[in-house]
Amino acid sequence: MSSGYRAGQYFKKKLRWLPAPCFNAARGTYRFFLRIPGPGECLGRMRRGIAQWRLRRMLSRIPRVARDRCWCGGELLPFRWHEGFGRCAKCGSYVNRQPIRDLKRLYSSPLYWHRVQEHAAIESRADLYRKDGRLERWLELVRRFGQDRRRVIEVGCAPGVLLAELQARGYHCLGVEPDEATAKWIHESCGVEIVQGLFPDVALPGCEMLLALDVLEHSAEPEAFMVRIAQLLEPGGIAIIQCPIDRYRLDPPMGEEAALAFNEFEHLFIFTDAAMRELGRRAGLEVVTLDEKPWHMRHELCIYRKPGDEGLEQG
Ligand SMILES: [Zn+2]
Numbered sequence: 001m002s003s004g005y006r007a008g009q010y011f012k013k014k015l016r017w018l019p020a021p022c023f024n025a026a027r028g029t030y031r032f033f034l035r036i037p038g039p040g041e042c043l044g045r046m047r048r049g050i051a052q053w054r055l056r057r058m059l060s061r062i063p064r065v066a067r068d069r070c071w072c073g074g075e076l077l078p079f080r081w082h083e084g085f086g087r088c089a090k091c092g093s094y095v096n097r098q099p100i101r102d103l104k105r106l107y108s109s110p111l112y113w114h115r116v117q118e119h120a121a122i123e124s125r126a127d128l129y130r131k132d133g134r135l136e137r138w139l140e141l142v143r144r145f146g147q148d149r150r151r152v153i154e155v156g157c158a159p160g161v162l163l164a165e166l167q168a169r170g171y172h173c174l175g176v177e178p179d180e181a182t183a184k185w186i187h188e189s190c191g192v193e194i195v196q197g198l199f200p201d202v203a204l205p206g207c208e209m210l211l212a213l214d215v216l217e218h219s220a221e222p223e224a225f226m227v228r229i230a231q232l233l234e235p236g237g238i239a240i241i242q243c244p245i246d247r248y249r250l251d252p253p254m255g256e257e258a259a260l261a262f263n264e265f266e267h268l269f270i271f272t273d274a275a276m277r278e279l280g281r282r283a284g285l286e287v288v289t290l291d292e293k294p295w296h297m298r299h300e301l302c303i304y305r306k307p308g309d310e311g312l313e314q315g
Pocket residue numbers: 070071072073074088089090091092093275
């Protein structure tokens with residue numbers, strides 16, 4: 001597929017002139033000038049550009065399937081910012097028109113966790129999650145919404161740091177990962193039990209809390225994904241879903257994050273609040289809130305609750 005690349009150029013960042021401080025010793029002041037990047041920087045950018053081009057070329061060779069309907073069944077309208085995506089006429093979701101078919105191949109450890117995510121390979125991601133604040137935010141959400149719900153499943157749990165932290169706090173944790181090598185690595189490095197398989201087609205026990213953080217947008221079947229969550233949750237159970245949701249009325253949608261959100265290799269859907277409500281309705285889950293602030297735009301939050309046990313109060 002090549003059309004998406006052409007359309008994606010709208011998002012490409014312009015070559016930036018870097019501000020350079022210049023110290024005036026006589027006055028003891030700094031002045032700032034714009035400078036052109038030096039030869040070393042240019043070489044570094046060129047190397048990164050070539051590596052990116054080679055990766056895209058390899059990913060573009062993985063077979064795709066054509067998609068002409070939204071997950072909700074809605075018709076797809078043209079999306080002017082990226083012709084690789086269409087916009088659903090019913091729920092407003094942005095839908096990848098030619099998603100990669102073999103998701104297990106895409107999310108294999110050597111390809112995904114060491115080439116696609118080369119800037120933060122799986123071995124260094126726990127540190128990244130601690131530094132950028134997302135781990136702390138997730139733990140706070142689990143504490144606030146989970147309360148006494150101690151049996152936790154995390155779908156797409158790599159690098160396993162969240163489950164390891166929860167396990168250390170006395171939660172009973174189980175992770176799910178599509179790739180065998182990744183599942184083994186998490187188990188060995190974090191000591192958390194991991195089930196290998198592509199959710200929702202995985203045999204799992206029931207749970208009181210289900211976490212899917214930056215996973216739903218990678219799923220070919222968001223509705224089946226949410227229905228399975230509802231099956232696994234005990235009555236009164238909580239699901240914390242984090243995914244890109246177009247909430248800000250920006251043009252392009254997601255603003256400066258658009259290039260990362262509309263990633264035609266990884267993301268099959270960018271959702272709307274209407275879509276998240278409809279997914280909950282079809283799965284039989286109540287929306288607890290759509291108003292939680294994300295740790296960073298493009299990682300929006302939805303909290304759901306499975307009805308049925310009014311004894312377990314929500315957070
Ligand atoms: Zn739709």
